[in-house]
Amino acid sequence: xxxxxxxxxxxxxxxxxxxxxxxxxxxxxxxxxxxxxxxxxxxxxxxxxxxxxxxxxxxxxxxxxxxxxxxxxxxxxxxxxxxxxxxxxxxxxxxxxxxxxxxxxxxxxxxxxxxxxxxxxxxxxxxxxxxxxxxxxxxxxxxxxxxxxxxxxxxxxxxxxxxxxxxxxxxxxxxxxxxxxxxxxxxxxxxxxxxxxxxxxxxxxxxxxxxxxxxxxxxxxxxxxxxxxxxxxxxxxxxxxxxxxxxxxxxxxxxxxxxxxxxxxxxxxxxxxxxxxxxxxxxxxxxxxxxxxxxxxxxxxxxxxxxxxxxxxxxxxxxxxxxxxxxxxxxxxxxxxxxxxxxxxxxxxxxxxxxxxxxxxxxxxxxxxxxxxxxxxxxxxxxxxxxxxxxxxxxxxxxxxxxxxxxxxxxxxxxxxxxxxxxxxxxxxxxxxxxxxxxxxxxxxxxxxxxxxxxxxxxxxxxxxxxxxxxxxxxxxxxxxxxxxxxxxxxxxxxxxxxxxxxxxxxxxxxxxxxxxxxxxxxxxxxxxxxxxxxxxxxxxxxxxxxxxxxxxxxxxxxxxxxxxxxxxx
Numbered sequence: 103x104x105x106x107x108x109x110x111x112x113x114x115x116x117x118x119x120x121x122x123x124x125x126x127x128x129x130x131x132x133x134x135x136x137x138x139x140x141x142x143x144x145x146x147x148x149x150x151x152x153x154x155x156x157x158x159x160x161x162x163x164x165x166x167x168x169x170x171x172x173x174x175x176x177x178x179x180x181x182x183x184x185x186x187x188x189x190x191x192x193x194x195x196x197x198x199x200x201x202x203x204x205x206x207x208x209x210x211x212x213x214x215x216x217x218x219x220x221x222x223x224x225x226x227x228x229x230x231x232x233x234x235x236x237x238x239x240x241x242x243x244x245x246x247x248x249x250x251x252x253x254x255x256x257x258x259x260x261x262x263x264x265x266x267x268x269x270x271x272x273x274x275x276x277x278x279x280x281x282x283x284x285x286x287x288x289x290x291x292x293x294x295x296x297x298x299x300x301x302x303x304x305x306x307x308x309x310x311x312x313x314x315x316x317x318x319x320x321x322x323x324x325x326x327x328x329x330x331x332x333x334x335x336x337x338x339x340x341x342x343x344x345x346x347x348x349x350x351x352x353x354x355x356x357x358x359x360x361x362x363x364x365x366x367x368x369x370x371x372x373x374x375x376x377x378x379x380x381x382x383x384x385x386x387x388x389x390x391x392x393x394x395x396x397x398x399x400x401x402x403x404x405x406x407x408x409x410x411x412x413x414x415x416x417x418x419x420x421x422x423x424x425x426x427x428x429x430x431x432x433x434x435x436x437x438x439x440x441x442x443x444x445x446x447x448x449x450x451x452x453x454x455x456x457x458x459x460x461x462x463x464x465x466x467x468x469x470x471x472x473x474x475x476x477x478x479x480x481x482x483x484x485x486x487x488x489x490x491x492x493x494x495x496x497x498x499x500x501x502x503x504x505x506x507x508x509x510x511x512x513x514x515x516x517x518x519x520x521x522x523x524x525x526x527x528x529x530x531x532x533x534x535x536x537x538x539x540x541x542x543x544x545x546x547x548x549x550x551x552x553x554x555x556x557x558x559x560x561x562x563x564x565x566x567x568x569x570x571x572x573x574x575x576x577x578x579x580x581x582x583x584x585x586x587x588x589x590x591x592x593x594x595x596x597x598x599x600x601x602x603x604x605x606x607x608x609x610x611x612x613x614x615x616x617x618x619x620x621x622x623x624x625x626x627x628x629x630x631x632x633x634x635x636x637x638x639x640x641x642x643x644x645x646x647x648x649x650x651x652x653x654x655x656x657x658x659x660x661x662x663x664x665x666x667x668x669x670x671x672x
Contacts, residue, residue: 129153161192270427613643
């Protein structure tokens, strides 16, 4: 009778678990259809949120029933790995559903668009992640059949194999299993590398742009306030008379170049700070995963009598994918915890290492180069000259001339690197555009020649002007293949502006840099539009160090690129 009641309870639990799984699948499918624009936001979001919430509640009820409400026959019993996977799934369902509620509320208030418009990079990451999980689960099924393991033990084995940890708790014992491992492992590692690369390029690079924009704006505002306190705000005010020029000791063009170089220095400092902040954030995440993971493993493997230091050692060697194998997970709680933890921790480590390459590793490399310059591997420049360059780079401050060479290697964007450009070569679209522009250039030159023969000076000047514009356009096209992109000097910017009808010597289109940009909807600052008024000629006044500066234009470029990706993906 007791066994019959027990079987009935088990049947009920399995039925509830099946309902929970079906609801979770329906919620996921609704979300995917919404992202693929096959299902409207108003229909998909309620299905997704309600499905995940109900699925989470059912799993939580199952967990409590299995832990406290189920009377099992016999004395020797233990909770299986499936139980702990259910705990993890219930937590994830609830958290994601709660975050989706925040998204729906934000969309209702107008803070977010009421539809998901995935870019190509976002779709790529989603497809790669799904492919990796399917690859991992199917591989586990094959090892389960070949090696005769429990399926969840096979999942545990495949996890630490593809993440290259190699703990050694399980290993193929048959020729079939070992033969299958050869292609399976290399394929999984390649897919994992693609996923990690996509995560870094999508999450970190986009976050880097946004964080960089905020840092540049904060430093810009801080510098303007600092110069005002020191009484140097005249250098940020257009020079409209000879008296002002004599009093300040510089012409309007020199003052504009001073502004330009100030903005470049702001960008350089913001770039350096952003890189260290990124390292701090990723390093902190890695540290939290290490310490918290050690606590989980310490508690999960209490039957092996692990100390916290031992668990800390195990988590550290696993995070670094060393995997000595002297500590192994044997408990049913430790294996699911390791699978979930490692899928977060190992990619986090790769991001930390990548961020170290921009900061710590670069500093060590530069230090090594400097030591080599002054010791066993001197360069071609004299020692005194190298010492001056080193001293100048270490003591450079706002307002001092950085030198022309520092201005030549990157584009008019928010942030960038210091290395010189590497020419990767223009792509096909650039070559086609350059060829078409070359044809227009020839036509304009021929038209200018014909106008000169006719004695039409106005037509001749117009065609020569068009010819000059096309020629500069072709020159800029050639720079698109440089990595990192070209960073134009002040003189180049002034020439481009002159071709567009603005003269850096004329203060009519110049203004004092505003401290705060104009606020747009939802209280967000409009980084491209300052609180400026149009002049009588219809020209908008701006400052190189203002929020409408062309050097602040990367946000606009990023938005255009994002919209282009969305249109291409749609």
